[in-house]
Amino acid sequence: MKLFNIPYLLLAAILLVTFSSVSVGDIENMSGMRFVQLVRGGLLYDNWASELGIRVEGNHPAYPDTGRQKGPDTWRCKECHGWDYKGKAGAYARGKHYTGIRGVRDYANQDPSLIVEILKNDTHNLTDKLTENDFDALAMFIAYGQIDVDLYIDRKTKRSIGEASSGGRIFLSTCIKCHGADGKEINMGDDNKPEYVGTAANDNPWETLHNIRWGHANTPMISLVFLGLKEQLDVLSFCQALPQ
Ligand code: HEC
Ligand code: HEC
Incomplete structure (x- = not known):
């Protein structure tokens, strides 16, 4: 294989331009x-x-x-x-x-x-x-x-535009460890007014999306920001379908 032929040099040039034009702000x-x-x-x-x-x-x-x-x-x-x-x-x-x-x-x-x-x-x-x-x-x-959450969460209905079925694959392999398959393993409220993942995601989807992306302060909860925004929204949709 001739590494230094013209097509390879061209490819190298394109890669160089592509990567150098990515700003530090591009979190992907x-x-x-x-x-x-x-x-x-x-x-x-x-x-x-x-x-x-x-x-x-x-x-x-x-x-x-x-x-x-x-x-x-x-x-x-x-x-x-x-x-x-x-x-x-x-x-x-x-x-x-x-x-x-x-x-x-x-x-x-x-x-x-x-x-x-x-x-x-x-x-x-x-x-x-x-x-x-x-x-x-x-x-x-x-x-x-x-991010501009209004592009992804309907302000009136509070519904995420993600796909719950795709989000399930992520939730049921990661979040499940702490929150259980139905999101009810940890009660974040109290006995009188229990709050589960399903409750939080429907009540305040903006907060849940923030938690999905970054984790939850002062807890071992993981961040999913390494995934694409679409996958994060899929997880949010799945959370919204969980029992409240
Ligand atoms: C390692 C354990 C762990 C994992 C994994 C985890 N969480 Fe959590 N999560 C927590 C803890 C602990 C809390 C805080 C509980 C409290 O406030 O009492 C929390 C809180 C939350 C809250 C509630 C925030 C609030 O204050 O109302 C939501 C929603 C949530 N998690 C969703 C998820 C989702 C979705 C995933 C998967 C991406 C996930 N968690 C993965 C441990 C975890
Ligand atoms: C107790 C209320 C309060 C808290 C807490 C607070 N801020 Fe602010 N922040 C303000 C006020 C007041 C302004 C001035 C904006 C205005 O005119 O109302 C401001 C302005 C800003 C602005 C500029 C916004 C603009 O368009 O002018 C940024 C950025 C900001 N805050 C970030 C933060 C961050 C990050 C934190 C957490 C460390 C934080 N703030 C905590 C009250 C608060």
């Missing part, structure tokens, strides 16, 4: 420490204090007096910006999680160093709590990890 192609940081960022967005074992006291200073949450929850990114990343323009437009604060969608695909600056501002009040590494992870998530 991200690897190594950048990928580690991205996934950690997804977990920190969920609950950085519990994930990092940091105690936070009282309400976050930027949490509105009129808000109905109290204490450590008010420090979670999701509490002000939403599981759908849309803040007051999304699921938290009303109800017990309303804050009137905007979402983080405008910072998707933005330069992570700009996002770090925002996270270090007085509003966020985090500089004495997080390390440079944590800020970087959160910025990676905001820039490259978040």
Whole structure:
């Protein structure tokens, strides 16, 4: 085989161009420490204090007096910006999680160093709590990890556009280990108001999709972000078909 003939050189050139045109933001192609940081960022967005074992006291200073949450929850990114990343323009437009604060969608695909600056501002009040590494992870998530959920989950019916039958193959070989085949092995609520995978996925599909993609802060739950978004949505659809 002649390795250096013209077709091979052409192929090499095409590969080179293809790979160099893939931006660092393309998570399908991200690897190594950048990928580690991205996934950690997804977990920190969920609950950085519990994930990092940091105690936070009282309400976050930027949490509105009129808000109905109290204490450590008010420090979670999701509490002000939403599981759908849309803040007051999304699921938290009303109800017990309303804050009137905007979402983080405008910072998707933005330069992570700009996002770090925002996270270090007085509003966020985090500089004495997080390390440079944590800020970087959160910025990676905001820039490259978040997605426009309205393209995949119907806002009114809350249904995921995935295929439950395909999702079953993933759930029944991975999630099953902890949650059981019917998703009821762990009760995430209490005896009076049990909450299973099926309950969570129908009640708050945006949160479940976030958990499917990144895992669940401060638990051994795995992340499926190495799979394509389609497969993640298939898993969400399967979860929505589980008993509540
Ligand atoms: C207690 C509420 C609160 C919490 C918790 C919070 N933020 Fe914010 N965030 C704000 C406010 C207020 C703004 C300013 C936006 C505005 O004008 O309402 C903001 C702005 C932002 C912006 C810029 C959005 C834009 O379009 O201007 C980003 C990005 C952001 N926050 C990320 C985060 C991340 C990541 C976390 C978790 C570490 C977090 N925030 C936690 C209140 C909060
Ligand atoms: C290694 C164990 C483990 C695996 C594997 C696992 N989970 Fe979990 N999961 C957990 C734990 C622990 C919790 C948190 C339980 C609690 O809050 O009490 C959790 C929470 C959840 C929640 C609820 C989030 C909430 O707070 O309402 C959902 C939904 C969920 N998992 C779905 C899945 C799906 C889908 C898979 C497969 C992709 C999966 N889990 C795989 C351990 C696991």
